[in-house]
Amino acid sequence: MAKTKTHKFDEKLDITYSQYIKDSMEGEVALQRELEKVLGKEKTHKILREWSEKRTVEGLEKFLKDSGVTISNFEDFKNHMNGMWVSGHTPKTHTCETTNNSSDSVTYKVTECIWAKMMRESDAPDLGLLTMCDMDFISAKVYHPNIKLIREKTLMNGDDYCDFTYVWKKEYEFTGHRNSLS
Template sequence: MSADTIKAKVFRFDPSADAESHYDTYEVPFEEGMSAMDVLDYIYQNLDSTLAYYDHAGCSLGICGRCTGRIDGKPGLFCQTSVDGDVTLEPLSKEKALKDLVIDKDSLGKQRETAAGEQEGPAASDIDTVSTLTRREIEALISVPLIEAFIEEFGREKTLEVVEKAIASLARTAGTALRDVVGGDTLEYFQNKVLPLFGKGGALDVEVLDTTPSRVAFNVTRCRYADMYRKCGLENFGYILSCARDYSLIEGFNPKIKFTRTQTIMEGADFCDFRLSMEDA
């Protein structure tokens, strides 16, 4: 192997052909800044077209969460996790692998793989190194011109209806992926593991009002997501691209959590009032 290549050890399992799983190792040209997804793309396009994985998962921005897997044993997003040498790529749960790195997302949360010595529910900070705020800005700068073009062609009402449905679906999938990565779906997990991801880098100033096993109430007193949309001149789309997806994300995380909010900073209020409660508590 030359100094310009790396070895990628990839989990393989085809239920139609394999009695048990195994690993295949591939030599991949190395480029500075390449992601785990780039490694998989090279393997599929140049070495082995039978490899099954979520090809950029429909976004490649770390938004939908479908490409969540394990990179050298740690949970992360293939599209957002950088590779700097030999690497092992696995599904988030080997037991739930439908084929290779494609897993059964619907049942993943019911039975998590816990390797010997591994803590169940890895730290949320291990998911990736790109802040949600940065992702949202990239997403907005790409998507808003497309949305505006579709509005001009097909009308505002129909376009926004389709956009809302698509964003809700992505958010629901992301919520399920977050639940699986942080290792739980209770309000405690949401407050202590999920919420910090969205506040990463000082993106949110949060005032906690109440926290019990059955209820969490907090206000967001400053939202740099709203600041970012206004700075980019995209405030008219900030709510639909960011605020509105909270409902579907929480539904994907745990459909038993009831979420209400009566106002947002994005819409001009002084604070966002988040109120979450467990329906069966």
């Protein structure tokens, strides 16, 4: 049986996670800073926030659908999150430990985040907070309307760690589709 040759576009790249993310972020940061100059910081940040929220909701909804992940209760969510922290690229881009795990809350303490490192090195933690860190709150709502994220610290802000405390409260108000913010 003949071996199919891989097209050059599909060949693997010999590059570190740091270099890949740095290369990706440098262009985005430069564009975002140019938009701030042209449109003003306030308008640019409004556009970036709306775009980031839309991308986060659509991306997570697609992931949940395509992967067959269903979050019906808090145990489902915790099982999913616990698996996420130890699979795929996440262990290579974050250092995380669970510091609280109860029936209605779970706290993850992230002491290393490659995106925070790269955005801080690019002198753009404000853009990182806006387009990345703040989206964690949006994601919580997409996973399930009863999940709320509470966070007091972020590496992006220069803190020693990010705290992700997810709580499950049945009384949270939510309008719209279960996995949508619309």
